[in-house]
Amino acid sequence: MGVPYLWRQVRRRGPLSLAIALMALVVGGLLCTLAGAKARTARQMEEVYDQVPVACAVTDLTGTQTDGLGLPEWAVNLFLSDTTTVGGKPLERAFSSFVTDVRAKLSLKTRIVCAEGGSSGEMPLTAVTGISADKALWAENGCTISWNEGCGEDMFQSEQPLCLLPADAAEAAETAEAGQITLCVSGEYVKPVERTFRVAGTYTGGSGDIYCSWPVGTELSLAVNGYLLADSLSADIRSNRELEQFWDSCAGLFFVRPDLEGTPVEWTASPVYTYFPYALLINDTVLRQTIAGLERNQMILNVLVRAILLMSLAGGALVSFLLVRGRERELALQCVLGMPRRTMFAGAFWEQFLLALAGTALAAGGYALLAGAPPAWRSLGLAIAADIIGIAAAMGGFLTRELTAALRGEH
Amino acid sequence: MDLKLEQAGYCYRSKYQTVEAVKDVTCTFSPGTFYAIMGKSGSGKTTLLSILAGLMLPTSGQVLVDGISIAELDRPRLRLEHISVIYQDFNLFPLLTVEENAVYPLRLRRQREADALERAREALLSLDLRPEQFRRLPNTLSGGEQQRVAIARALVTGSDVILADEPTGSLDEENSQLILDILRRLAREQGRSIVVVTHDPVAAEYASVVFRMRDGHLLEDPGAQEGRA
Numbered sequence: 228m229g230v231p232y233l234w235r236q237v238r239r240r241g242p243l244s245l246a247i248a249l250m251a252l253v254v255g256g257l258l259c260t261l262a263g264a265k266a267r268t269a270r271q272m273e274e275v276y277d278q279v280p281v282a283c284a285v286t287d288l289t290g291t292q293t294d295g296l297g298l299p300e301w302a303v304n305l306f307l308s309d310t311t312t313v314g315g316k317p318l319e320r321a322f323s324s325f326v327t328d329v330r331a332k333l334s335l336k337t338r339i340v341c342a343e344g345g346s347s348g349e350m351p352l353t354a355v356t357g358i359s360a361d362k363a364l365w366a367e368n369g370c371t372i373s374w375n376e377g378c379g380e381d382m383f384q385s386e387q388p389l390c391l392l393p394a395d396a397a398e399a400a401e402t403a404e405a406g407q408i409t410l411c412v413s414g415e416y417v418k419p420v421e422r423t424f425r426v427a428g429t430y431t432g433g434s435g436d437i438y439c440s441w442p443v444g445t446e447l448s449l450a451v452n453g454y455l456l457a458d459s460l461s462a463d464i465r466s467n468r469e470l471e472q473f474w475d476s477c478a479g480l481f482f483v484r485p486d487l488e489g490t491p492v493e494w495t496a497s498p499v500y501t502y503f504p505y506a507l508l509i510n511d512t513v514l515r516q517t518i519a520g521l522e523r524n525q526m527i528l529n530v531l532v533r534a535i536l537l538m539s540l541a542g543g544a545l546v547s548f549l550l551v552r553g554r555e556r557e558l559a560l561q562c563v564l565g566m567p568r569r570t571m572f573a574g575a576f577w578e579q580f581l582l583a584l585a586g587t588a589l590a591a592g593g594y595a596l597l598a599g600a601p602p603a604w605r606s607l608g609l610a611i612a613a614d615i616i617g618i619a620a621a622m623g624g625f626l627t628r629e630l631t632a633a634l635r636g637e638h
Numbered sequence: 639m640d641l642k643l644e645q646a647g648y649c650y651r652s653k654y655q656t657v658e659a660v661k662d663v664t665c666t667f668s669p670g671t672f673y674a675i676m677g678k679s680g681s682g683k684t685t686l687l688s689i690l691a692g693l694m695l696p697t698s699g700q701v702l703v704d705g706i707s708i709a710e711l712d713r714p715r716l717r718l719e720h721i722s723v724i725y726q727d728f729n730l731f732p733l734l735t736v737e738e739n740a741v742y743p744l745r746l747r748r749q750r751e752a753d754a755l756e757r758a759r760e761a762l763l764s765l766d767l768r769p770e771q772f773r774r775l776p777n778t779l780s781g782g783e784q785q786r787v788a789i790a791r792a793l794v795t796g797s798d799v800i801l802a803d804e805p806t807g808s809l810d811e812e813n814s815q816l817i818l819d820i821l822r823r824l825a826r827e828q829g830r831s832i833v834v835v836t837h838d839p840v841a842a843e844y845a846s847v848v849f850r851m852r853d854g855h856l857l858e859d860p861g862a863q864e865g866r867a
């Protein structure tokens with residue numbers, strides 16, 4: 228009987244129609260709010276991946292010792308060169324491509340050569356890739372560095388012979404040519420090497436070691452020892468999203484994960500483990516916990532969205548069903564008056580379908596109003612499908628009943 | 639148009655019971671005749687009427703329309719063009735106005751709107767309904783007025799057969815007589831067959847043939863006809 232009749236029905240059942248419309252609005256709004264929360268959680272997750280720092284460090288097998296490890300050259304190369312074969316093992320991607328801000332440290336023994344020909348007692352010469360590589364140099368550990376003019380932390384990357392002296396040693400050097408110091412570096416097997424350094428700065432507090440740059444340190448180590456041994460190696464993970472891949476395709480081929488037992492394992496798959504059993508400690512606890520929390524939130528939101536969606540689908544189907552059922556007498560009367568069944572069904576279906584569309588549009592409107600975003604089309608499609616099912620069920624029920632019973636309003 | 643029942647029966651079947659509401663009825667309803675069917679409540683009158691209207695198919699025997707079994711006919715079309723039914727209770731669309739209800743079958747037949755409305759109003763007036771009631775909804779009318787609207791709707795189509803279940807049940811004497819007069823005229827002057835189910839002996843007096851229903855059986859009541867003749 229068309230849209231005008233439909234409108235009369237809506238008006239006739241004013242409070243009911245209003246309630247249904249409000250419900251649709253509320254459900255739409257609710258779904259929107261939840262979808263917003265979901266999107267926010269996803270954004271937070273991205274931020275966490277981007278911003279939570281994750282560091283990795285080579286350790287002993289128990290994961291407790293990170294310094295004085297005597298790490299061989301292959302380990303240093305993993306972190307500092309872009310080599311893609313290690314111990315004859317080809318890598319898909321260089322280890323160093325997964326990490327950034329690599330921190331390395333090695334130690335040599337040295338004496339300060341005095342102008343008069345004598346020398347000081349033996350003291351350590353420490354090469355680092357930067358201040359971050361040695362805790363003893365950190366301001367929060369009580370170390371104060373005063374740089375000479377034109378010098379700074381970049382000395383640790385330099386290939387020039389520059390050094391950072393403890394203040395008291397610097398006094399000794401004053402006696403020598405201004406701003407210069409000659410060191411005699413000795414090793415295990417080869418004869419000692421003398422080298423003149425320019426003083427880049429002095430420090431108070433800290434370890435009392437003499438510091439030089441990582442490139443100069445490695446060069447001296449090779450000269451006096453014939454090999455390279457690093458005390459410590461650590462770095463930051465470049466992209467937290469690649470953590471799994473980093474371990475599976477790269478780090479896991481050479482290192483084990485630390486465990487407190489620290490039992491060495493038979494591991495022939497690694498080209499180096501048997502001779503150099505080291506662990507790689509990846510400090511991702513904060514990241515994992517934060518992500519796990521967010522994932523839990525997301526899961527709860529997902530469940531909620533699904534539950535509400537399901538409930539509203541069921542509700543929509545039920546409302547459609549009841550609306551059609553409430554019109555059974557009219558439909559029966561149409562048949563009695565000679566309307567062909569097909570026309571009657573098609574008409575009733577369209578009217579009811581229009582109502583369902585209107586309800587769904589309201590829900591979408593509620594959603595869009597709150598979200599300022601396009602509605603979730605898939606859910607709306609589902610809602611309409613559910614309504615159609617409700618309509619079809621009611622009409623199927625009508626078909627199975629005698630016309631006269633339907634006319635009397637019996638169910 | 640001839641409407642003929644041949645050993646027609648109807649049995650309501652449900653899970654719990656079967657009720658044989660109409661049993662082995664054979665009779666003919668011919669044009670130009672006013673029939674009344676009387677009988678106790680529950681004797682099967684409404685069921686019989688529903689079978690005649692093609693709303694239900696007989697579970698045994700058959701209904702013949704001009705010799706053709708009703709089962710083979712397009713029954714909605716048959717009702718649209720030839721048979722008007724007035725039921726006991728639910729007759730009007732509650733959300734259509736009085737005149738919209740009366741014009742409904744004409745709209746179904748796709749008659750010109752202006753003509754159709756004209757005819758519907760005439761029919762309503764002939765049944766003593768007032769023009770100011772035409773635009774009201776049925777639930778603002780009394781039961782008798784509603785019944786008259788339903789009868790007006792049956793009149794406008796000019797169908798060959800009018801089947802009415804207690805059309806005067808809720809009317810006062812004056813209105814009953816008005817309606818019965820109209821129905822009788824339709825039979826006599828326009829050659830329609832009128833079948834009226836009624837409890838009212840006065841109403842039965844308008845009929846030229848009176849049937850009695852008892853326990854699903856249809857019996858002719860010769861006494862009633864003699865009385866009238």
Ligand SMILES: Nc1ncnc2c1ncn2[C@@H]1O[C@H](COP(=O)(O)OP(=O)(O)OP(=O)(O)O)[C@@H](O)[C@H]1O
Nearest residue numbers: 632650651657659678679680681682683684685686
């Ligand atoms: N849908 C149904 N299911 C089962 N039994 C039914 C159904 N409709 C009617 N009956 C039974 O069929 C019998 C005849 O019913 P029907 O409505 O034809 O009687 P009626 O003569 O019209 O009565 P009334 O004068 O009270 O209207 C009754 O016994 C009734 O209980």
Ligand SMILES: [Mg+2]
Nearest residue numbers: 683684726803
């Ligand atoms: Mg009855």
